[in-house]
Amino acid sequence: MSKLLSDIRPVLDHTSCEQVQLLGKWVWGGTGEAVAPTPLLITLAKNGGILLAAYLPDGPDELGGMVGFVFGFPAYERDIDGQTVAKHCSHQLAVLPKFRRKGLGLQLKLAQRDAVLAQGMTDRITWTFDPLQRANAIFNLESLGVTSQTYIKNAYGDLDDDLNIGLTTDRLQVDWNLTSPRVLRAIAKQSQDNLSHENLYIVSAPETDRDCNVHIPTDEKYVILAVPLPNKTDARATSEQSNLCLWRQFLGSALTSAFDTGYTLSGCQELPNMGHHYILIANPKT
Numbered sequence: 001m002s003k004l005l006s007d008i009r010p011v012l013d014h015t016s017c018e019q020v021q022l023l024g025k026w027v028w029g030g031t032g033e034a035v036a037p038t039p040l041l042i043t044l045a046k047n048g049g050i051l052l053a054a055y056l057p058d059g060p061d062e063l064g065g066m067v068g069f070v071f072g073f074p075a076y077e078r079d080i081d082g083q084t085v086a087k088h089c090s091h092q093l094a095v096l097p098k099f100r101r102k103g104l105g106l107q108l109k110l111a112q113r114d115a116v117l118a119q120g121m122t123d124r125i126t127w128t129f130d131p132l133q134r135a136n137a138i139f140n141l142e143s144l145g146v147t148s149q150t151y152i153k154n155a156y157g158d159l160d161d162d163l164n165i166g167l168t169t170d171r172l173q174v175d176w177n178l179t180s181p182r183v184l185r186a187i188a189k190q191s192q193d194n195l196s197h198e199n200l201y202i203v204s205a206p207e208t209d210r211d212c213n214v215h216i217p218t219d220e221k222y223v224i225l226a227v228p229l230p231n232k233t234d235a236r237a238t239s240e241q242s243n244l245c246l247w248r249q250f251l252g253s254a255l256t257s258a259f260d261t262g263y264t265l266s267g268c269q270e271l272p273n274m275g276h277h278y279i280l281i282a283n284p285k286t
């Protein structure tokens with residue numbers, strides 16, 4: 001698909017913050033609960049937060065041509081030694097449906113990466129995404145080179161927006177180590193880990209609740225795990241709700257057990273005739 005080059009600018013005034021809010025409401029639907037209120041957006045954007053918007057000449061007039069935004073703020077966490085370390089916490093990324101698959105989401109994340117590195121406080125960004133969303137999985141893991149070892153059950157409680165209604169808000173927290181070789185390879189569109197089929201263990205897709213207690217082999221010969229994910233995810237379609245709940249339970253069990261066993265989530269790839277799978281590796285390349 002042909003790519004577009006957008007003008008990406010920081011958002012600092014209240015009119016542009018209101019446009020960000022409106023764009024968020026169009027993307028997530030529901031009552032707009034998913035989008036931060038304007039005073040909070042402005043306060044964060046003027047105090048070390050990074051709120052960037054992408055503009056195109058044919059973007060909607062109501063939004064002043066804005067077609068997407070990315071938003072995050074400085075944060076900290078404890079490392080494995082209990083030390084406090086700085087990071088940037090990315091809260092939201094959105095591109096209007098009409099302008100997707102044209103490289104704008106990637107441009108926004110790369111602009112966010114540049115802005116965080118320019119602040120000079122950290123070279124690490126984390127955020128969460130819904131493991132049921134295949135598009136986000138491919139975007140994050142393959143295009144950006146994130147990894148994950150953290151599964152958070154019901155991270156945000158019940159949300160009423162179009163993507164979440166009727167489902168628990170389980171999320172994967174991802175690590176984007178901005179200057180790591182993995183991220184530089186992803187940005188340069190170079191291949192990552194070599195998937196050897198000899199060492200690959202493929203978990204079967206769930207058919208009933210009984211398949212949702214997933215056993216992850218501890219046999220050392222399996223250094224790569226492939227865990228399937230659903231093709232289509234539409235939480236608004238009531239016909240799909242029970243199927244999505246099944247996949248939610250299955251992925252929760254498979255990914256949590258894999259992390260507990262020492263695997264790192266490092267890809268989302270299509271296996272021949274088997275659809276897309278999460279790829280988890282015992283020792284991924286950094």
Ligand SMILES: CC(C)(COP(=O)(O)OP(=O)(O)OC[C@H]1O[C@@H](n2cnc3c(N)ncnc32)[C@H](O)[C@@H]1OP(=O)(O)O)[C@@H](O)C(=O)NCCC(=O)NCCS
Pocket residue numbers: 001027093094095096099100101102103104105106107128129134135136138139140142143
């Ligand atoms: C996720 C989102 C921001 C991606 O924005 P986008 O502008 O469409 O992304 P890009 O065009 O830069 O895509 C970059 C790559 O990501 C992958 N990708 C993006 N959308 C995809 C999809 N629907 N299916 C499969 N792969 C996809 C592709 O590899 C794509 O490269 P390609 O088009 O050359 O194949 C957009 O879909 C969105 O706003 N979704 C709703 C909000 C949301 O879920 N935000 C959270 C994001 S973690």
